[in-house]
Each structure stands twice: as structure tokens, then as C-alpha cells.
Amino acid sequence: MNFLVVGGAGYIGSVVVGELVRSRRSAIILDDLSTGHRDAVAPLAYLIEGGLNDPAKLREAFTTKEIDCVIHLAARSIVAESVGDAAGYRTANVELPIRLLEAMREHGVRDIIFSSSAAVYDAGAPMPLHERSAVKPSNPYGATKLEFEQILRERTALGEIRHVTLRYFNVAGASIDWGEDHRGETHLIPLLIDAALGARGPVPIYGTDYPTPDGTAVRDYVHVVDVAEAHLRAARYLAEGGESATLNLGSDRGASVREVVRAVERVTGRGVPTVDSPRRAGDPPVLIASSGEARRVLGWRPQFGELDAMIETAWEWRRRFPEGYKA
Known part of the structure; x- marks a missing residue:
């Protein structure tokens, strides 16, 4: 399978790409390196330096190879920052990813794995949070994730795409080669x-x-390698005809x-x-x-x-x- 990984040079993206390459899948990365790192790109992966705001780079990402599945990881994701820049967060996390969906339609790609967040939930809901728990984001970051989730559901209902939305809780740890190195660390x-x-x-x-x-x-921490494994399982699940799904990823x-x-x-x-x-x-x-x-839908079993x-x-x-x- 050929994967387009948007944000594949970032913390989670680098580990996802590393796992794809290790399992002998082909990975095309679209990343503007604003928060990612060129040195975080796995050997054998192909990096296109650019973002969703660049039509030429987006076109290149879909034409370098015939893409089977998109993994969308790129986002602005700092909760405190989002409170002061709600409009900027909506542009990055909703408006630009809509361009990705349009490019998928243009190039006949239907499957997408979306990186969402526990920030979509109502913080007042009973714990633990399951996929049917109330959603009521307490910050603009969570609101943008929830809005794009809804767009995915609408596009799925129209028959345009199939998606697995993965709601991460707090991702932590490192693989052997790829780890966490943010400019202006907040984690x-x-x-x-x-x-x-x-x-x-x-x-x-x-x-x-x-x-x-x-x-x-109090937060639920989940290992980045386990998160990467969930992406591979989600892609396989869709390729085998699985229905669109929204799933939590945490240690419980x-x-x-x-x-x-x-x-x-x-x-x-x-x-x-x-x-x-x-x-x-x-x-x-x-x-x-x-x-x-x-665990039930994907057969996901965290190692950590x-x-x-x-x-x-x-x-x-x-x-x-x-x-x-x-x-």
C-alpha cells in the first residue's frame, strides 16, 4: 500500500512513518517542517516539503505515487495557544484539511485516518470517556477537532470517503529512532x-x-508506538472493507x-x-x-x-x- 502521511515529520508522524517503512509500506510525507524535522524522516520515505496551503505541493503528494490511504496528522495542537488564536486554529485544523479532502476526491482516494483528540469531550462527563460520551470541547483546539470529525462523517454519508478517526489521549514516549523534539516544548x-x-x-x-x-x-498516557500501530491497523481495517469508525486511544x-x-x-x-x-x-x-x-474493532493491544x-x-x-x- 502507498500512504500519504500529512505531518509525517512531526513527533507522532515520524513514528507512524517509521512503522510503515518497517512493515514495507510506501510512505509519501507532506510536511512544511514548521514543527517537524527533516532528520525525523525515516529512510526510504519520500518527503515533500510543503503544506496543505500549497496547491502544487498537494498535487505532487497525490501524483508521486498512486495513494491508497491518507493519514492526516498535521495540526496546531497547543491548547493554551488556541485560546488566544481561535481563528488561526480553525484555519489550520479545519479549513486547510478540507483542501486535503478535495484533493482526495480529485485523485480518487477514499480512505483516511484522522488524528483527533480527547479534547473533543465534555470535561464534566463521567470517567472513563468512551466514544458515546458527551462532546463539548473546553478550548478552541478541541472545537476544531470536533468540527473536522463532523465534516468527515458528512463526507462519509455522501459516499465520498471512509474514515477511521482516532481520538488520542496524551501521547508519550519514543521509539528506538524517533522521539519528541518540539521547538518550544510544551509536553x-x-x-x-x-x-x-x-x-x-x-x-x-x-x-x-x-x-x-x-x-x-489527571491525564491518560498512551505510548507513541502503540498509537502508530493503531494507524496501521486502522488502514488495514479500511482496506479490508471495514466501516468508518471513531475510536479512543488511551491506556485506560x-x-x-x-x-x-x-x-x-x-x-x-x-x-x-x-x-x-x-x-x-x-x-x-x-x-x-x-x-x-x-481493541474490539482493530484488534489493537497496547504494548506499553x-x-x-x-x-x-x-x-x-x-x-x-x-x-x-x-x-
């Missing part, structure tokens, strides 16, 4: 690892007065920010400086998945269930590549 685990290494100062803990056992926000257990801090300290054997800070706008107190439907094991892979990658993709 908790790499920030804590940097602090443990003395590469940055104390890590802010945003919110210590949430209605949780220790007052800090929660960890508070303070619990993650302690886990990083255990794995690294180092103290991690933190500083208590006010809540951030748009952050829900608790998000925990029920991902049994992904324990938080410490996820952190160990991030720690190993950071030690191998202390400067990230700049090394």
Missing part, C-alpha cells in the same frame, strides 16, 4: 526530563486546586501531574524541580479513556501499559540524542 514528560538533566529550570505545575486526589490535573488509566513527576524521578534517578502555578485556560481537570472499542515504561523510552531517546534532531 510534560520531555519538560520534566529536561529539568532532571538540568537543561531547564523548574517545570510549572499548572493548577494545584483541581478536584483530584492531589489537586493536579489516569496519572496526575505530580504522579508523572515522581515517575520521571524514579526512571531517571534524579530530582525534578517544579513550581506550582495557576491553572491554564482550557485545561480540563481529568481525561481518562475507555479504549475497548479500538505502565507509565514508567513509557517514560523509560523517552529517557533513553533523550540520552541517545541529547540535542534532539539537531545532533
